[in-house]
Amino acid sequence: MSSAHEVAAVAQRIFLERGFDETSVDDVAAAAGISRRTFFRYFPSKADVLFVDSPREVERFRAGLGTGRPGEPWRAVVTRAVVEALRFPPEERTWALHRAQVFFAVPAVQAHAVRVWATWRQLAVDAATAVPHTDPLFPLAVGHAVLAATLAAHEHWTRAPEEDLGTLLARMLDLLLPPDPAAG
């Protein structure tokens, strides 16, 4: 009855109404009809409520990075993987937008996202390591570029919600991914 997703939905609604810092875990637990202790069994921290879908997105990113066709440029593969991983059905658009808005409004939430970012970055670094390159900084650069582009796209999206997130992601990646190392 009270699955993690349902608790997350309740929590996100309250966060939007009252603010993240102004809402205690007890408030969320009470509103969701569970005990405080059970809340912390569902989510390792208060902020993690907003990242319920994260494991699924990470998994899709990992899967997408492995779908490169022979001869396909690595930038295209990475871009496709990111866009596919963060795609959502139209009915979840509002939910995703609200999540992004809370994210950029509350430093404490961004703070907790650091752990999630690390996973993304590591996947991108691993993928870039497989690309032939001479500069040893190349893989790390790709990893941080993926993160920066994702962040930047979401930030712009919260200010221009009518635009398409997938397009924004692709454009940001085009601006931020390092040039092809084979060219140098």
Next chain:
Amino acid sequence: MSSAHEVAAVAQRIFLERGFDETSVDDVAAAAGISRRTFFRYFPSKADVLFVDSPREVERFRAGLGTGRPGEPWRAVVTRAVVEALRFPPEERTWALHRAQVFFAVPAVQAHAVRVWATWRQLAVDAATAVPHTDPLFPLAVGHAVLAATLAAHEHWTRAPEEDLGTLLARMLDLLLPPDPAAG
């Protein structure tokens, strides 16, 4: 006698010896000879101990962004500003390296750095806005690129401390800063 810098020095030493999460604020306060309450008057949070120099670095970054000579490419100006802002005298190298190591080892510290990052990013975004461009995503991309390059350079530095941080920063910025928008 017990200035903020001295307390910070004591704290960083303990963090290195015993670990950040394993050291309580009471431990630091006791070791520094001040009360717990006074500690929180010096630093807004436990993690902020590691960012004592941050305001000065931010100020140097801001100043550096304003030193562009006429005709000088914007990428060169940004790169110079970042490298100059994060330059330190040789005797502080060990201190800076230790700080970077604690930083990447402890997610809680990275978490708190989000606020500092926001300042850097905003300065870079403002500087990029002044550069003639057509793509509205350009300034945001520059802001996130500066952050990503700084992070990536430090991360690499912690794994290869014999290399020069300034050089690493410049190389990472060269990889991650968007191409000149006037070319497109």
Next chain:
DNA sequence: TTCCGTTGTGGCACCAAGTGCCATAACGTG
């Protein structure tokens, strides 16, 4: 059905980070 092991849940006590309030010590100025 009863018995039993597993799992989900709640309550309780506890620790650490952070804050507000107030008392008091230190200090320069008249």
Next chain:
DNA sequence: CACGTTATGGCACTTGGTGCCACAACGGAA
């Protein structure tokens, strides 16, 4: 010396987070 200002310390309180234990719910085996 008296005074106001400022730095410090103590105390109580809130909140996030965890460990431990008790108990209810559930499914399978006798």
